[in-house]
Amino acid sequence: MPASGARPPRFSYKGSRLKPLRAFCQVARLGSISRAAEALYLSQPAVTLQLQALERELGVRLLERSGRRLTPTREGELLYAMARPLVEGLDGLAAQFREQVRGLDAGELHVAAGSSTILYLLPPIVEAFRRQYPDVRLSLHNVTGASGLDLLRSDAVDLAVGSMLDVPADLAYAPAQRYEPMLITPPDHPLATKPELALEDLSPYGLILPPKRLTTYRLVDLVFQQNRVPYTVALEVGGWEVIKQYVAMGLGISIVTAICLTAADRERLAARSLARWFPSRSYGVVVRKGKFLSPQARAFAELLQPGLLAPRGYDESGHSER
Secondary structure: OOOOOOOOOOOHHHHHOHHHHHHHHHHHHHOOHHHHHHHHOOOHHHHHHHHHHHHHHHOOOOEEEEOOEEEEOHHHHHHHHHHHHHHHHHHOHHHHHHHHHHHHHHOEEEEEEOHHHHHHHHHHHHHHHHHHOOOOEEEEEEOOOHHHHHHHHOOOOOEEEEOOOEOOOOEEEEEEEEEOEEEEEOOOOHHHHOOOOOHHHHOOOOEEEOOOOOHHHHHHHHHHHHOOOOOOEEEEOOOHHHHHHHHHOOOOEEEEEHHHOOOOHHHHOEEEEOOOOOOOEEEEEEEEOOOOOOHHHHHHHHHHOOOOOOHHHOOOOOEOOO
């Protein structure tokens, strides 16, 4: 014990405790100072000095000879159990850090989209994106209408994918895909085989439509009103899958976008184009004007259509290009 007021001895190795601990762990693992020195790219005397300094600081003997090997003492076993995770963790720090940085570079991508977009349009896009960018954390927010625009304005999502009739001035819309409007009926319905189809032919039959707040209902109402053709709504229900099921059951007819019609639907429904009266519906990307888009956001849009987010891809006037 040093005299009262005297300073304890200082050892130069204390400036870096990692070195003597690493030397001790290597000797304890390999059982030889010479082999530890090779593993550490040091001379044997340097390893010996580090071990001696460590034992002096701790005040215990850490290693003892057993035959031709050096083995940890009881105290050495305890120190080895404590020091090994620290040494290995520090030695692997650089590699782990680089891995984490790659994760930060990969980042996250938040996309707002309605149910029909997520169900029919995005599956191949998401599959391709996950294959090309497996480290990006992709979040699809299932929202419709104003809710999706609110997420865009608050930067809770990077972009939105869907169909728009009116584009607010603070947003930009780049159409990517277009789909025809289709009349769907049961296969045995009179309209399914009528040679010439007029808009007036739909009047006697009740329509199954999405709720009034959604774009499809507004568009159907607009077309009938403009053509002065009366119509009736038999049922309001959300979701193309539900609408198709109810039409197949004979509960009414409907006007849908071709995006939702699958090969299986063609077996249980009759589908006819209404492009003569109804405009095609475009689906594309909506972003907040002035927002910087991350590389992963642009990559996602590119999968919808190459060059989609080039400046001329937007309709800056605030209206969709349909």
